[in-house]
Amino acid sequence: MEEQRAHTWGGAPRWQPPWATESDDRLPWASTVLLTVLVQAGSTFAAHGQPDRSALDLFARLLLLAGTALLLLRHRHPVLVAFGTAGTAMLYLGAGYPYGPVFFTVAVGCFAAIVAGHRRAAWSAVAMLWAGHLLVAHWLYRWLPPAGDSSPPWGQELVVLAWVVAIVAASELARVRREQWAHSRAEREAAAKRRADEERLRIARELHDVLAHSISVINVQAGMGLALLDSDPEQARTALTTIKSASKEALGEVRQVLDTLRAPGEAPRAPAPGLDRLPELVEQARGAGLTVEVERAGSAVTLPPGTDLAAFRIVQEALTNVVRHSGSRTAHVRVDCATPGRLGLRIDDAGPATGGDAGGSGNGLIGMRERAAALGGTIEAGSLPDGGFRVEAVIPLAAAPKESL
Template structure:
């Protein structure tokens, strides 16, 4: 198994959204999911707004009203609303805009009073409430125009004059910049979410494929060996009294088959325990075809092999071996014939495997999971090959596998 860092096996605990995204994303996400209150940033922003408004009041002395208790309450209220910006982004966006409009309409000095509005609307856009954020900013902009160019005659300070339209253009530019930045962050955030979902899906897919591969390997190993053991156990029981020597031979075959099965199962499990290390023993291939023939002979099946076993790439070699193994296992378990044929042919980049017997089918339930043919098809499909399996017209059964073949030395 190839060792990969995937989202399904992170180190450490914590919520799953903390495992992805750029640095600092985890804090933002924790606030968003309600596990934290953004009190630090809110406190710093409140202090900045109060300090900045104090300096603005000094610079605008005589033009705007000075900061009194009501003004400071408005400043603290507008900034303090940001404490709920992750939980109630829409309410915070409208709340900060309303407080800022009341502050301006009351004649207090311009300054960082609009900063909480920017942060509140920014949070609303990022949270997906775009229309609410735009509406809040639009209402603030319209209310500012109404106060500055019409209601100023009846509002403090006395003798106030409307601002120039160049100043209004500056305010409009500020509004556009806030909206643009918010949309940029929103788009980037959605992209991060898609990437996280794709990584998680890819990790699940790799895990499913690996589970399927292991299940296929264990099925092929155990089905073949257990079939041989089952047949020999039946022979041993039948001949235990009449022919003890033949029964002893059957028991010896059972011992050899079980030992080989344990070795192959251990090989599969070793790849699970040490995914980053090379396996202790090489994966089986067509070079072990004589061993399959010998095992089948112990189970009473004579196998005729035609053609040479090519030195192919490891993936193809293992798949070809398992297909032949499963096909012979099915003959032992389900066929009344005691003879089978295996034909190998490789040419023009294709390896053809033909395994058949003369039948007929015994019709006896030999146990098993019934996934043998499905496993063979999955192995072939994983390499881009095909499997055809079915009864012959004369009563036997045939398995034809066509696999893309690549020479071992070309890898």
């Protein structure tokens, strides 16, 4: 299954060049058998037009078979195959057998070596074959079969040279294409991993923000309900009602986040929360014993969905930190759209801190910074001189029509 996923992209089969499986454990039987048949039959046909060469006997057939059999190992041992096919071809030509498809085995062997990155080995094998051919054709022919053979014209060597250049050029082109393909595949895999990491971070931020806020409210209300259960049952009932409402909303938002894992790419069933739900957030904070004052500056604008969600989560996390870490029971939220092209958020509480991590220096603050940074914005958080704490965010906006926020 892992191997199958590695060869797909976006659910569709991903094309791979024929040389991309040089490290595959499988042997290329089909192509090797086909080449064997072509070389054997082609050599028989070529022999009819070269009556002055030695006839194809058993030794010639074995040499041709050895050359093509070596091609079975061209993906595992390309250097060995390049020199092996060149060597069998030299023996074949040195024995005076007819010219013909024997060169195909050398071409395929050297092609595999160059594509696998063993350029010098392939060039050396081809050069060895050409040098051997020159020695046999212009010097050793006197002592080698067939009897009465003569030296061929030097112009014939130009044909051999052109053949060698064609093999090297085609192999180098294939090697370059292979490197380009490998680079492109690496980029696609890196991009896919980056998208997966970003999606995991997004889901982690969503779950943290939803659960941290709701559980903080539930925790405060549960403590209040226990404290008032005997002395003020009606107030305890109100606390339990708040717990029920907060838990129901949290379950709905968690379910929405988890749905994106089960069916990635599908449109969400419910719209993502935005600043239009700020009154609900204020009401939840009030249920946790926190009084929130909201101030708006400038003309309201329609925010992009991502910016709207980020702004809502930043305010939500800041208020959660006030509930969890501040001794203050009041908070002030300012939504600033007065400056064109940007959204400003500021959340203040009067303090003092009830613990050493009053500023929410853990995952909550990290999540707020990541949300703002993803939109090109910034987050500043720190203690105020009077003992309170401030979270201030600035998020850039694209031009948008002025409507209700």
